[in-house]
Amino acid sequence: MEFISDIGAFTLTRLYRMGVMGLFLLKSFLYSLSPPIKIRRVIKQIHFIGFQSTLVIILTGSFSGMVLGFQGYYSLSRFGSEAFLGPMVGLSLIKELGPVISALMVTGRAGSAIAAEIGIMRITEQIDALELMGLNAFRYLIVPNLIAALISLPLLTAIFDVCGIAGGYLIGGKLLGVGAGTYFGEMASYVGMTDVLEGLYKSLSFGIIIAWVSCYKGYYTTIFTGFGAEGVSKATTQAVVMASVVILVWDYFMTSALF
């Protein structure tokens, strides 16, 4: 009997938390759409989420493209279709790998830091202090992160795609002998605007997921993950794990819908 009661309590707790999380997102959107927006905070967060992630995106993008160059060439050469290396690398990066890997990298680099920063602000009563100054903590802390992630993710994804395509060319074109004309020419023929838009929609939604999950986990640190340094540590870990899982699950649904 107690076992059934525990299952019920567990289910109710999860449902309650999902509700809180849903309302958190709704509230974030509503505040994002109504002025005043803290422009300076938005710019600061774009610098943090976007600009400071550039190097890691360039590196991961280039190497992902280089791996795709090798693997693509290896697979395509079995069917005598090396000429399609460009479209294969382009489509893989633009539609799938670019948005997903960029989002996962930003989650690891910036999402964890956002959760930790807001979590520390929560446990040291800085969020209470903001509210007692008559400031809206959502407008000050959450909205700038949401807007910054929405702006940064598509740009980082574009950088990732460009570096990946260049990396693919470096291997396929320079090392394995696929000509530049073939690589880029075929890519232009097979990669269309719909593919680019698919990548863009994905990166926008991943931006929302990263900001949403990271801010939520930080904001409710003392309530859902415990107090003190341990609470912040748990919130940070959970933010990264949950955001990564949600990104991959959401990617599946978006791919199915846009297929």
Next chain:
Amino acid sequence: MIQIQEIHKSFGRQKVIDGLSISIAKGELVAVLGSSGSGKSVLLKHVAGLLKPDRGKILLDGQDIHGLRGKTLASLRNRMGFLFQGGAMFDSMTVFENVAFPLTERTRLPGEEIRVKVMKELEAVGLSGSEEKYPSQLSGGMIKRAAMARALVRDPEIMMIDEPTTGLDPAIRLAVLKLIDESHKRLKFTGIVVTHEIPSALAIVDHVVFLKAGKVYSKTSGADFLSSSDPVIREFLGGDEGPEICPQKQGG
């Protein structure tokens, strides 16, 4: 000015506040005492609107703080100052930026005017020359004083002070209490001080509210509290002899 009417609060199965009522007149400074877990800090957070009571009301100037939302709540909070136990300083900002923050965010004062006001407040708390330091570079006493400057910079009408002297050495404790006393005399705010600083803190307040089991056990003057023969108060004060010094409320 502050009317706390029959409030109740439980966290899970633990009842922290159990039908607590206090009335604090405009300009009155009240010390809230009680053993650990008697609901002192929880009471302060209720008055600030950070926690909502399960039952009961808190009226500030006749307005139920928990019934207010948005701009009305923000405007009421604009008249409040709150000194957190740990200071709650924004650790990514300098002392100057911390103290200036409520003014830059909540007023349209020109930069120069803000600078003058902040420097004046920092001077009043004895932190001139520390304005470019970060909270992590300050001692405990300096953090308390910087937090005090931030709370006072908007000339609050209602001031809530949570354990201002905890963790400080005796000399700094007296300096912080003197600062509260001077600020109260200067700004004439209505204030609540949660403290364990007996008897020193009782010298600067108008009344002492003693909490026991989530309720108001007594509300007296500092001197009456210290000389009380009530066994519960004697026990709280540490035995029949009580503290050595019995101060009188100075001025105000």
